[in-house]
Amino acid sequence: MKRIIASAVILAAIISFSIWGTFRVNSVTEEMITLLEQAQVQNDARQRQALENTITDIEEYFDDHERIFYLLLRRDLIYAPHQSIHMLSSYNTLEGEEDLSAEIQRTITHLKEVRGLFFSVI
Amino acid sequence: MLILLTRTLVVYIMIIFAVRMMGKRQLGELQPSELVCTILISNLASIPIESPDLPFLNSVIPVLVIVCLEVLLSALTTKSRKLETLISGHPKVIIRNGVIDQKMLKELRFTADDLLSALRVKDIFDPTEVALAIVETNGSISIFKTEVSSPLSPAYLGAKPDPQECPMLPVIVDGQIDSGVMSCCNVTAGWVEYVLKQQGVSPEQVLVMLCNKQKKHQVVLKKES
Numbered sequence: 001m002k003r004i005i006a007s008a009v010i011l012a013a014i015i016s017f018s019i020w021g022t023f024r025v026n027s028v029t030e031e032m033i034t035l036l037e038q039a040q041v042q043n044d045a046r047q048r049q050a051l052e053n054t055i056t057d058i059e060e061y062f063d064d065h066e067r068i069f070y071l072l073l074r075r076d077l078i079y080a081p082h083q084s085i086h087m088l089s090s091y092n093t094l095e096g097e098e099d100l101s102a103e104i105q106r107t108i109t110h111l112k113e114v115r116g117l118f119f120s121v122i
Numbered sequence: 123m124l125i126l127l128t129r130t131l132v133v134y135i136m137i138i139f140a141v142r143m144m145g146k147r148q149l150g151e152l153q154p155s156e157l158v159c160t161i162l163i164s165n166l167a168s169i170p171i172e173s174p175d176l177p178f179l180n181s182v183i184p185v186l187v188i189v190c191l192e193v194l195l196s197a198l199t200t201k202s203r204k205l206e207t208l209i210s211g212h213p214k215v216i217i218r219n220g221v222i223d224q225k226m227l228k229e230l231r232f233t234a235d236d237l238l239s240a241l242r243v244k245d246i247f248d249p250t251e252v253a254l255a256i257v258e259t260n261g262s263i264s265i266f267k268t269e270v271s272s273p274l275s276p277a278y279l280g281a282k283p284d285p286q287e288c289p290m291l292p293v294i295v296d297g298q299i300d301s302g303v304m305s306c307c308n309v310t311a312g313w314v315e316y317v318l319k320q321q322g323v324s325p326e327q328v329l330v331m332l333c334n335k336q337k338k339h340q341v342v343l344k345k346e347s
């Protein structure tokens with residue numbers, strides 16, 4: 001009887017953790033994509049100071065929530081957005097406007113790929 | 123390298139925990155669902171050791187889910203005969219009164235060689251000696267011999283043998299006294315100490331001490347290496 005109860009408890013804990021993990025990754029990637037889109041808009045409008053603050057926010061947000069990615073995702077899926085995000089600030093110059101736009105777009109694509117792979121059922 | 127070491131240790135402990143969770147059923151003859159479980163767990167457990175870039179939870183969660191499902195399913199099969207039949211099937215009679223059921227042989231995809239080999243494992247070289255042979259759900263074969271072929275027992279000779287002695291059980295193993303076994307044999311710690319004192323030894327010097335309810339005992343001492 002003890003084993004049956006323990007199994008039921010462990011299974012319930014795993015299901016709860018999986019649901020929590022799913023919602024957490026969803027909310028974190030959604031927030032990051034929103035911030036990146038905001039950065040894209042600021043880049044197009046040439047709002048350098050606001051863009052710099054947004055990029056800092058993105059980097060801090062990613063660093064704060066990195067652990068959830070390392071816990072649930074393959075490392076090679078995390079490396080690409082990690083590198084892209086930490087390179088954004090270096091493109092934030094008058095000459096680097098187009099490069100920054102491309103890099104933001106690439107980062108958004110990486111994050112969408114991560115979501116696609118994480119949330120696929122089969 | 124540290125990640126490999128850590129994961130190997132954790133996986134090792136986790137598998138021991140998983141096998142203990144599933145209980146003695148898993149260690150004996152395997153039912154189909156148990157065989158599947160064992161194969162899956164052994165494959166899944168090696169994944170985090172082979173691929174350090176994969177998150178550790180990719181192995182832990184599937185193993186725990188499989189173990190829990192196996193325990194819950196086995197609990198449900200004890201409540202429902204239909205479910206048990208669905209998952210494990212039911213035993214099939216393959217020999218009846220010395221005659222091989224060839225239709226059942228084909229159904230089970232057993233060859234004659236397989237059957238004869240299984241009978242030889244049970245020390246039977248002639249199928250006509252078998253009253254009933256049943257292929258169990260775990261693939262093993264149970265045999266009931268004909269009366270003519272069965273070994274003689276005292277009942278056949280009309281003899282009344284003395285009441286059977288109880289089996290000899292280990293009261294001390296590697297210097298450690300087992301109080302549970304002592305109560306099975308109806309002996310006390312005082313009696314054990316008395317026996318050992320007569321031989322001039324202490325429990326720590328004993329490798330194995332066996333005894334039964336009739337207080338028949340045997341002591342094997344540790345050898346100094």
